[in-house]
Amino acid sequence: MKQAKRYLQFFAKYLLLPTVVLAMVVVLGALATRSVIQSDITKARRITTSNGVETLETVAIGGIEQWIQVRGKDRDNPVILYLHGGPGSTMMPSGHAFQSDWENAFTVVQWDQRGAGKTRNTNGKVGLEVMTLDRMVEDAREVTLYLLQRFGRQRIFILGHSWGSYLGIRLALQYPELYHAYVGTGQMVNIYKNERLSYYGIVALAEERGNQEALAALEELGPPPYTQEQLMVQREWLMKLGGAFYGETNVIPQIKIIATAPEYSLLDIYAFFNGGSSIELVYDSLMAVDLPSRGLDFQIPIFFFLGRHDYVTPSSLAEMDFSEISAPQKEIVWFEKAAHAAMLAEPEKFTQALIEHLLPITSNGN
Numbered sequence: 001m002k003q004a005k006r007y008l009q010f011f012a013k014y015l016l017l018p019t020v021v022l023a024m025v026v027v028l029g030a031l032a033t034r035s036v037i038q039s040d041i042t043k044a045r046r047i048t049t050s051n052g053v054e055t056l057e058t059v060a061i062g063g064i065e066q067w068i069q070v071r072g073k074d075r076d077n078p079v080i081l082y083l084h085g086g087p088g089s090t091m092m093p094s095g096h097a098f099q100s101d102w103e104n105a106f107t108v109v110q111w112d113q114r115g116a117g118k119t120r121n122t123n124g125k126v127g128l129e130v131m132t133l134d135r136m137v138e139d140a141r142e143v144t145l146y147l148l149q150r151f152g153r154q155r156i157f158i159l160g161h162s163w164g165s166y167l168g169i170r171l172a173l174q175y176p177e178l179y180h181a182y183v184g185t186g187q188m189v190n191i192y193k194n195e196r197l198s199y200y201g202i203v204a205l206a207e208e209r210g211n212q213e214a215l216a217a218l219e220e221l222g223p224p225p226y227t228q229e230q231l232m233v234q235r236e237w238l239m240k241l242g243g244a245f246y247g248e249t250n251v252i253p254q255i256k257i258i259a260t261a262p263e264y265s266l267l268d269i270y271a272f273f274n275g276g277s278s279i280e281l282v283y284d285s286l287m288a289v290d291l292p293s294r295g296l297d298f299q300i301p302i303f304f305f306l307g308r309h310d311y312v313t314p315s316s317l318a319e320m321d322f323s324e325i326s327a328p329q330k331e332i333v334w335f336e337k338a339a340h341a342a343m344l345a346e347p348e349k350f351t352q353a354l355i356e357h358l359l360p361i362t363s364n365g366n
Contacts, residue, residue: 037260041096045262049073053107056263059146062139064127067118069095069263072107078157078180078362079107079147080354083140085162085186087131087282088275090117093261093268094254098347105355107151111143115278118264121271131281133166133289137174140167144178155180157358162186162313162340169291172298180361181301181329183354186310186340187318191289195224197314198243199234205241205311214241228283235312243311246339292321301329303357305350307338331357 047054053075058065069092080102084091092110102108112119114136115128140158147156157180160168165184172182188194200223206214214237221233240249248254258264258272279286304322306315315334322332333353338345 034260038262041260042262045071045096045100047071047073047103051075058122059143061142061146062114062127062135063130064114064119064123066114066139066143067092067112067122068143069110070107071095071099071110072103075107075151077105077107078358079109079151079153080157080159080358081109081111081140081144081147083111083158083160083164083167084113084116085164086116086275086278087113087136087163087286088116088120088278089163090272090275091161092117093258093264093272094344095263096261097257098343098350101347101351102354105359106157109143109147111140114139115281116275117272118268120275120278121265121268128278128281131278133282133285136282137167137170140171141175141178144171144175148178157181157183159183159185159354160187161343162188163286165313166286166289166291170294172300172302173295176299179300181303181358182298183303183305183358184318185305185307185342186313187304187306187315187321188289188313189291189317189321191287192225193317194313195226195231195234195287197317198238198311199223201311201314202234202238202241202243205243206237209241211241225287228280238311241311242339243309244340246307246309246337246341246345292324296321296325298325298327298330300327301357301361302327303330303353304332305335305342305353306332307335307340307342307345309337309339312340329361333357 051074053070053072055070056067058067082091090112092112095110099108114131144156148154155178158168158171160166160182165187168182168184172179199218203215203218206218218237221230226234238244239251242249245254258269264272302325304318306318308315319332322330335342335346335349343350
């Protein structure tokens with residue numbers, strides 16, 4: 001008994017305590033580094049122009065407080081509302097990696113949707129009980145109306161990314177009077193077709209690279225339809241094979257971007273990574289989405305900014321859908337070194353494409 005007691009004392013003194021101390025040093029060091037990086041980003045991105053706007057605030061949308069970030073060098077510039085993916089995968093904490101140059105020509109609004117990021121951190125599960133596809137479209141319309149009133153505009157631009165492209169297409173079809181134009185990137189079309197093309201695309205990637213482990217796992221998984229758990233398995237291999245972020249086979253670079261976001265506290269970051277669970281609330285409805293069935297005749301200009309190597313929402317399907325669209329103006333812009341997040345992979349080209357395609361619409365008095 002005494003020998004066991006001595007062993008425990010030895011373990012606590014010479015092994016456990018140093019390990020705990022070392023862990024604390026590492027954590028504190030990481031937090032200090034994070035704070036320094038956040039401070040540098042904040043200083044580099046500070047809006048100092050006399051007519052600029054730089055706010056982070058909550059707005060009452062759909063019965064709950066939802067967070068928006070508004071940034072731009074001149075509040076008289078056209079407004080772009082960014083509709084993020086997921087559901088639950090907000091881009092607000094990633095904005096510092098790609099958005100700053102947009103702010104020279106546009107007033108950019110990042111919105112953490114119901115169940116995502118800062119909005120999730122503020123509300124917890126409150127408001128999730130009414131989360132449906134229609135409710136999310138209505139939330140987006142309410143955000144639009146708020147921005148129109150705040151900036152005294154008749155129309156704004158909308159940019160939909162991935163899941164956000166579902167919201168964007170529906171807004172463009174149902175409320176064209178509110179928008180100058182729509183930009184879709186990582187464009188959703190028909191989810192069943194999306195997922196089948198995605199599956200066979202990453203099987204081809206695995207074969208090309210001789211990745212036997214991936215091939216075995218994908219063969220066992222089989223093609224869709226999938227349960228939510230099966231979809232996550234497919235997405236894991238898609239990420240490892242570089243089909244989500246061009247040239248990246250893990251999420252570490254994206255985590256670094258999110259972890260250093262000045263707008264996000266540690267609790268916000270926790271809510272961000274918990275936001276993916278929002279998909280379970282709309283999963284069955286989402287898997288039945290067929291956007292072309294809602295109509296292909298648009299009253300506003302439509303632009304698709306597509307990553308050539310996107311295996312999350314395969315661009316080949318978006319291209320086929322685009323050929324059937326009728327709109328006053330339409331164009332596809334291809335990003336040859338991009339997958340599902342073209343704004344991160346080719347930020348300069350993405351910025352230039354926004355300027356070249358959107359600004360002429362407002363300068364013509366539309």
